[in-house]
Amino acid sequence: MSSSNIFVVAIDFGTTYSGYAFSSISRKEQVFTYSWNEGNSYSPKTLTSILFTPDKNFDSFGKDAEEKYARLSQIGENRHWHFFKRFKLTLYKNNNLNEKTMIPDFTGRQMLAIEVFSGGIRYLKDHLFTHFKSRIEHLREGDIHWVLTIPAIWDETAKKFMRSCTEKAGIPGKQLTLALEPESAVLYCQLGMQRSGLSPIQSGQKFLLLDCGGGTVDVTVHEVLWDMSFKEIHRASGGPWGKFIGIVWFRVDRFVVKSDVIELETNFELLKKRVDTTNKIYTIQLPLGLRQHDMLVAGKLRLDSTIVTSFFDKPVTNICNHIQEILSSLRCHDISTIILVGGFSESKILQEKLQSKFTHMRILTPKNPASAVVEGAVEFGQCPEKIRFRMSPYTYGVSISKEFLPMKHSHRKRIEINGKMYCEGIFDVHVIQDQLVETGTTISNETYSPIDPKQNSIPISLAISESSNPIFVDDPGNRVIGSFNIQIPNEESGCNRNVEVKMIFTGTELKVEARNGHTMKSYASSFRFH
Ligand SMILES: Nc1ncnc2c1ncn2[C@@H]1O[C@H](COP(=O)(O)OP(=O)(O)OP(=O)(O)O)[C@@H](O)[C@H]1O
Ligand SMILES: [Mg+2]
Known part of the structure; x- marks a missing residue:
């Protein structure tokens, strides 16, 4: 960070949701997270959905992009537009990643990955800058040090690619730090009861942190050192297990209007957040175009708990098996705490499964698991030396x-x-x-x-x-x-x-x-x- 920087701004460009948080250098304990108006509520993150015009120019981001694309689709005008969502996963283990890499949009039409990612980052950067500008009149771009979070399991090529995207979005390389998502969450969880809702882990203790997002699940294991800095004791690991496997009862093919697919996905996302461990019937509202099925009641699909909870089986099993493997390989270390962050960590199904499988472990969740990464990334930008030892991933x-x-x-x-x-x-x-x-x-x-x-x-x-x-x-x-x-x-x-x-x-x-x-x-x- 340069001495001329006044603010640290962190961007969490997530698979499903993105957001940013910031603090000033002089009052670093005051971190502000921008709250997005998501319709019914305010949230620290907005949807990572991007819409480009038929000429491949950036049009909109987040809920605006979703709504506009759904409208275009309803009137049959979406064909030449480019709509991207859940595209971050294309960078994971992509051996051919470079500035010419193409990625498919919602309908399979290709666009340069660097244009898509930089379009999203530029939107968040401009949004933040506009927001700041209205409060601080003389703010210059050089006053900000930027932090961009990335999954810990990404390789050097993906990190380098994100650097190029960020530079293309107008953030100079020397003003940018890349932060690893679970490490950022570790720093957030150590900020003390008032800020994270957790008591800091004491020096000498070791813990496992699980960042369960909508795309990647990242796991890190750290020891707290005498000066409250951290030493990694197991190389960051994980996999693309955040993706939720939903129902495929309906043929969602090219004859179904895309707005119906978006609506179905949105309703599924809402259902996913409602599922708990009690035995009950769940209903999911279906888009008009998909309501001809005999098993529907008043346009709603009725699913019992067994079916709904089975959607969680694969990701939850993958997560539990992975934790078990790590704990077995670290048997000689005394690890008694698991910290859960990320949106998916709010799932009652996941929480209960972890608690029942790892009965001897203390399982903690901070106050804001969904914004732990972005808030912790601000702290990382201020004090990167807090993560003192890492294990080489390769x-x-x-x-x-x-x-x-x-x-x-x-x-x-x-x-x-x-x-x-x-x-x-x-x-x-x-x-x-x-x-x-x-x-x-x-x-x-x-x-x-x-x-x-x-x-x-x-x-x-x-x-x-x-x-x-x-x-x-x-x-x-x-x-x-x-x-x-x-x-x-x-x-x-x-x-x-x-x-x-x-x-x-x-x-x-x-x-x-x-x-x-x-x-x-x-x-x-x-x-x-x-
Ligand atoms: N209460 C809940 N129950 C189950 N899942 C939830 C709940 N709340 C949020 N989620 C899920 O969490 C995911 C979003 O979490 P998060 O914002 O941490 O992910 P992300 O940062 O977009 O993804 P990644 O970190 O993998 O790039 C979504 O898939 C969402 O469905
Ligand atoms: Mg995330």
């Missing part, structure tokens, strides 16, 4: 060539340079998965030299792996995520020209720095993620 390394050893190396990797045989594409490990890394410190520093004396640049490719002992960068499960070229003039020095490659976790993001050992010139900013 093994990171670079691709190198070494002398070819016939007994060890595959022939398909053999290359010849100046009459000598080399093996290319070897994964040279810098950081191992699960390695404990302190925020802001250099975690590796390796020196490389050219293999061809006439070489005037060294290409560096950054690779990741989920194995702790990767062999080649292109083995299954490994992948190259970025690259850059380091200029090494001075050919007269031949192969005695060194290049240092360092990896630094600057908090939530990996920074790779390379330095020409002769000219001392650093190459960090030119690094390109693929």
Whole structure:
């Protein structure tokens, strides 16, 4: 954060709902969360739905986008418009993510992902700025430090992609911090009884936090250190289990007007929030176009508890199994608390299932589980150093060539340079998965030299792996995520020209720095993620 910043603003761009919160640097304990008028009530988040015109220009966001698209659909004019909802999940484990990636809209028509995401972020940014401007006359864009929250289980490519979207939305990179959603929630839960409704977890204690959103379920396990900072003791994990599996009794195909589909989804969303553990009949109002079924009563679909609660089976089972796996792997740690945040954590079904499965655990929910992430992200923007140790989510390394050893190396990797045989594409490990890394410190520093004396640049490719002992960068499960070229003039020095490659976790993001050992010139900013 720069010394000229006056405010920290956090944006939670969620799969189903988005919102923002802010505080001033001078009064950081006062966090304001914008309340959206969602029709019947005010909410800290609005729907992450975006509408683009037939010319692919941004039209509207949130409830406005939903309502306008439904209206267009009713009069049959929606065909050329682009309506997006629940699109954030397309970034999860997407190996081909880049600025040209296309994503399908509600009807399957493609648009550039970067346009869609940046359109949404720009809307939230402009909304916030308009809101601030009316209160603080001389506010300049440079006065704000921005925080954007992202799921902890996203990889470096998805983080980098969100950075590009945010920059395209008009937020300069140096004014932006990426915050991990469950980590932000951890900070929120530690703010004290008055702010989060929870007593802070004491130093020396360990706890598991579950962020159950509408798309991803993220799990982190932390220990509170002596200075009340946090040390991760299990690498962030989770999956795309927030998606609720609903009824598919009706063929919702292209003959059904899209406004009916939106209405059905909205009614389902309302039903989902009503479901509890008592035995009763639930009714769901159906859109007019879907009311010809014999089993309907006065246009409403009647479902008993068994059916309705079965919709929760898959996500709830996935969540419970995952927690069980983590707790088993951390048996030697004394973890006695589970904290639940995120909209889905308000589900009575999920709460009861967790309580009955983990009887020996204390299960806590903060005052505002749906806004825990965005409010905590403001705190993270103010004090990022509070999350002091993280476990590396992947093994990171670079691709190198070494002398070819016939007994060890595959022939398909053999290359010849100046009459000598080399093996290319070897994964040279810098950081191992699960390695404990302190925020802001250099975690590796390796020196490389050219293999061809006439070489005037060294290409560096950054690779990741989920194995702790990767062999080649292109083995299954490994992948190259970025690259850059380091200029090494001075050919007269031949192969005695060194290049240092360092990896630094600057908090939530990996920074790779390379330095020409002769000219001392650093190459960090030119690094390109693929
Ligand atoms: N009372 C409730 N019972 C069940 N589910 C609920 C309840 N309240 C909200 N939800 C669900 O929570 C989800 C929204 O939660 P949240 O706002 O945390 O998600 P998100 O931030 O949009 O998603 P993600 O974090 O995965 O990107 C929705 O799927 C909604 O249906
Ligand atoms: Mg969320």
